Amino acid sequence: MTNRKKAIELFETGVKVMYEGGLSTAIMFYEAAIGYDPNFYEALGNLGLCYMQMGELHKGISYLEKALKINPKAYNLIKALKKRKN
Numbered sequence: 001m002t003n004r005k006k007a008i009e010l011f012e013t014g015v016k017v018m019y020e021g022g023l024s025t026a027i028m029f030y031e032a033a034i035g036y037d038p039n040f041y042e043a044l045g046n047l048g049l050c051y052m053q054m055g056e057l058h059k060g061i062s063y064l065e066k067a068l069k070i071n072p073k074a075y076n077l078i079k080a081l082k083k084r085k086n
Contacts, residue, residue, distance in 0.1 A: 007037035014046060023050045041070040045077045052080070 001009075014029030030047040033040055048063030064081045068074060
């Protein structure tokens with residue numbers, strides 16, 4: 001299995017866990033996905049959203065900004081970031 005495929009697999013599991021309410025567990029999956037693919041902006045963005053939902057706004061914003069550096073056109077991340085900064 002390639003690093004990208006493993007990263008996607010971990011990301012998809014993180015998404016499922018996140019929507020089931022397991023933010024701390026989702027964070028572990030997103031971090032693992034980023035370990036396989038450091039430029040996986042979707043995982044960075046979701047990691048940021050998890051931290052924000054857990055009340056760690058500074059950390060969450062930091063991950064959203066990292067994701068946007070990789071893909072400046074990620075509308076959902078721009079929207080989340082603007083919402084939290086205002």
